[in-house]
Amino acid sequence: MGFAKYQEDIVSRNVGDLAMRSIKAPVSSPKTPSPNTKNQPDQRTKKMSSLKKFAVATPRPLPVIVLADTSGSMGENGKIEALNAAMKDMVSTFAKESRLRAEIQVGLITFGGKAQMHLPLAAAHSVAGFAELKAEGVTPMGAAFDLARQLLEDKDRIPSRAYRPVLILLSDGQPTDDWEVPFKALCDSERAQKATRLAMAIGPDADEAMLRDFANDAEAPIFKAHNARDIHRFFRAVTMSVTTRTASQNPDLSTTFVVPPPDDDALDLDFQ
Amino acid sequence: MALSGWRGGWIAAVADGLGSRARSDLGARNACQISRQILRAASSSFNLPTTLPLIHQQWLEAIEPTTPRDAATTLLFGRVTAEGDFHAAQLGDGLLLVRCAGQFRRVTPDRTAYSNQTWALESNHVQDKWSTTFGRLTEPGDGVVLMTDGVADDLEPAQLAEFFDALYQDLSTRNRRRGRRWLQSELSDWATPLHSDDKTLVTIFRTSE
Numbered sequence: 001m002g003f004a005k006y007q008e009d010i011v012s013r014n015v016g017d018l019a020m021r022s023i024k025a026p027v028s029s030p031k032t033p034s035p036n037t038k039n040q041p042d043q044r045t046k047k048m049s050s051l052k053k054f055a056v057a058t059p060r061p062l063p064v065i066v067l068a069d070t071s072g073s074m075g076e077n078g079k080i081e082a083l084n085a086a087m088k089d090m091v092s093t094f095a096k097e098s099r100l101r102a103e104i105q106v107g108l109i110t111f112g113g114k115a116q117m118h119l120p121l122a123a124a125h126s127v128a129g130f131a132e133l134k135a136e137g138v139t140p141m142g143a144a145f146d147l148a149r150q151l152l153e154d155k156d157r158i159p160s161r162a163y164r165p166v167l168i169l170l171s172d173g174q175p176t177d178d179w180e181v182p183f184k185a186l187c188d189s190e191r192a193q194k195a196t197r198l199a200m201a202i203g204p205d206a207d208e209a210m211l212r213d214f215a216n217d218a219e220a221p222i223f224k225a226h227n228a229r230d231i232h233r234f235f236r237a238v239t240m241s242v243t244t245r246t247a248s249q250n251p252d253l254s255t256t257f258v259v260p261p262p263d264d265d266a267l268d269l270d271f272q
Numbered sequence: 273m274a275l276s277g278w279r280g281g282w283i284a285a286v287a288d289g290l291g292s293r294a295r296s297d298l299g300a301r302n303a304c305q306i307s308r309q310i311l312r313a314a315s316s317s318f319n320l321p322t323t324l325p326l327i328h329q330q331w332l333e334a335i336e337p338t339t340p341r342d343a344a345t346t347l348l349f350g351r352v353t354a355e356g357d358f359h360a361a362q363l364g365d366g367l368l369l370v371r372c373a374g375q376f377r378r379v380t381p382d383r384t385a386y387s388n389q390t391w392a393l394e395s396n397h398v399q400d401k402w403s404t405t406f407g408r409l410t411e412p413g414d415g416v417v418l419m420t421d422g423v424a425d426d427l428e429p430a431q432l433a434e435f436f437d438a439l440y441q442d443l444s445t446r447n448r449r450r451g452r453r454w455l456q457s458e459l460s461d462w463a464t465p466l467h468s469d470d471k472t473l474v475t476i477f478r479t480s481e
Contacts, residue, residue, distance in 0.1 A: 050442050052463035054435040055426050059466035060387060101468045160383040161425040194385045 062102040062163040063121055064094070064242055065151065065195075067144050068133065069171035069202070070112030075135030079172060079202055082228035084133050086235035093239050094124035102163050102246045107151065111144035113137020121157055141171065142179035145186045152192035163245070165195040168238060169214050170231075172202035183214070198257075200225055200234045220257035233259050283311045284474040285349040288366060288420040290392055295335075299343025302334040303327075303393055307349045311359075314351075320359045320404050328397040344392040350416040352476050356409040360416050363402050365390040367424035369417040369436050372407040376433040379405045380424075387425055413440050415477035422469030423459065444479050 066087065074080045087108065094104040107121035112135060119130045148167060151157055158165060186192050199211040200223045212222045220241075225231045237259040287303040289296025307327050314323065327347075335343045346364025360379065362368040365387075368379040380403055391401040409415060417436055427435055443451045459471040 050438045051435070051458045052461075054428055054431050054438065055463035056428055057464070059464065060425070101466060103466060158386075160385070161387050164386050164389065191385055194389060 056161070059103040060101075060161050060163060061105045061123070061158070062242065062246060063105045063107065063158055063165040064238070065107040065109065065121065065148060065165060065167050067109050067111070067141075067148055067167065067169045068118075069139060069141070069173065070110040070133050070135055071139040071173060071176075072112070072136055073139075073173050073205070074112065074133075074202075077203070078228045079231070080133055080135040082231040083170070086232045087133070088129075089232070090235045090239045091124055091127050091130075094242070095127065097124070097243050097246060104242060104246060109144050109147050109151075111140045113140075115140045115143035115147055117147060117151075121151065138176040139171070139173055140177045141175035142177040142182040145179060145182035149182070149186045149189055149192045152186075152195055153189055166198065166238070166242060167195045168198045168200070169211065170200040170202060170225075170234075171206055171211065173205050174207050175210070179210070183210075198238065199223070200231070202231065217257065223259060229262055233262065236260050280316065281351070281353040281355075282476045283308050283349070283351045284416070284418055284476055285311075285347070286366065286418045286420060286472050286474055287345045287347045288364070288422075288470065288472070289343075289345040290390070293342050293344045295338045295342045296345050298338055299331075299335055299340075299345040299393065302343070303331055303345050303347045304349075306330045306334055307347060311349065311351045316353060316357065318359070320361060320406060321399065321402075324361065324399060324402050324404075325397050328393060331393055332395075340393070340395040344394045346390055346392050346420070348418040348420075350418055350474075350476060352409060352416060356414070356478060357406070358409055358416055358476075359404070359406045360418070361402055361404045362418075364392045365421040365424065367417070367419050367421075367427070367432070368403060368405070369419075369432060370405055370407070371409075371414045371436055371440075373410050373414065376436055377405075378432055379403050387421070390421070409478040412444075412479055412481065413437065413477065415440060415475060417473070417475045419473040420469075420471060422467075422471040423462075423473050425469070426462065426464040426467060439475055440477050443475060443477065 068083060068087075070080065074083065091106050094106060097104060104124045105121050106119065106124045106127060107117070108119035108130065110116060110118040110133060114137070118133070119127070152165060152167070197214055197216045198220050199215040201208050201211050202225045208222065208224075215222050220237075223230075223234050223237075225234060237257055241257050285304040285307045287300035289300035293299070310323060310327055310330065332340060346366055348360070348362045348366050348368055350358060350360035350368075352358040358370075358372075360368055360370065362380055365383065366380070370377055370379055391398070415436075417439060442454065446454060455473060459473065462471065
């Protein structure tokens with residue numbers, strides 16, 4: 001801390017001050033601010049001092065964006081059902097997270113028949129639910145990459161004060177549109193390229209080479225889901241990784257990506 | 273953080289070590305010391321851009337045997353002479369704000385990426401990653417404000433000029449000790465939900481004609 005009047009007496013001006021005096025801010029107690037509210041000083045409970053009104057009224061977000069393949073082939077062997085259940089688990093866990101240092105936000109882009117923003121990016125605790133994913137159509141992954149890049153580059157939707165976003169791609173097949181150009185644009189984008197990218201190959205027909213190129217987190221190489229249980233395990237690992245980040249001193253640091261072991265009691269058939 | 277007087281006016285330096293680096297505390301402390309030493313010794317007509325590589329080189333020597341990667345830190349500093357001439361510079365995140373002849377300006381460029389992704393003092397000096405400014409404080413309310421990202425990232429970008437003026441209005445009515453205490457309470461009781469990052473803010477204002 002330091003404050004200096006410009007013309008002080010010569011004695012006080014020659015008193016040195018060389019301590020490292022960063023305020024170690026205590027972690028403020030979790031609150032539930034309404035999302036996307038602007039500064040509204042009248043809603044603050046405490047008497048406003050002169051500086052508080054200049055502070056942003058929302059916590060720093062940690063965006064988690066899922067790119068989910070919902071093409072027709074995902075309707076086989078219970079894949080889409082497993083994906084629906086795993087997504088719901090993840091969102092509800094994020095919603096209950098104490099949000100020590102960041103507010104987890106969740107967004108869902110689906111690509112089946114067409115690419116669309118199935119769940120707009122929003123604070124997990126404000127997500128009441130989302131429409132069941134349905135498997136249908138072709139696999140326009142390139143269009144999904146374009147949507148993801150546009151979202152990551154949008155400073156209104158993901159402000160510069162946000163922690164490094166997490167982008168998760170899961171697919172069970174080959175893209176059916178021109179995906180290389182949008183993928184290169186995503187990787188070359190000054191802003192979008194800084195997101196952590198995770199990938200899950202579902203079943204034996206997934207384009208593993210492309211998914212491997214997509215993943216950029218050394219802690220988390222491409223994960224292969226052989227059955228519905230594996231989809232749940234992958235999402236549990238994502239959930240643990242993200243929640244660990246929100247509780248860490250530096251939420252931008254990568255955390256160990258640990259996929260929990262399979263439940264031996266469960267009987268699950270592999271995807272064919 | 274260092275704020276001190278010297279015969280020619282005031283020098284302030286603020287460094288925020290990268291949390292992911294093992295000895296960034298050492299790097300930050302040395303960055304403050306080195307920049308302060310060099311600014312103290314500089315003549316009144318020194319050239320700031322040519323001083324930056326010197327600061328970097330002496331920082332590298334000061335942190336030995338620690339590697340630059342382990343000691344990486346951001347750095348902001350400002351120097352104001354008794355006549356009101358100021359020089360200030362920034363490498364990495366945080367904010368450098370200046371009001372000069374009644375004109376407010378934000379010296380720090382807009383962040384292009386996300387929080388905590390920052391340039392820092394490390395192995396190589398990259399001149400164009402530094403932001404620099406100089407001028408003369410001529411009016412009451414003119415000044416230089418330096419702060420770490422713990423404060424900067426939680427400020428409304430559109431209200432930085434008002435924030436600067438509010439700082440001056442509050443601090444100019446207090447003596448140095450009370451001003452320091454007031455600022456400390458403001459930063460400790462920060463308004464942004466879930467705030468937790470370290471916060472450092474240094475101001476040097478002209479208070480008289």
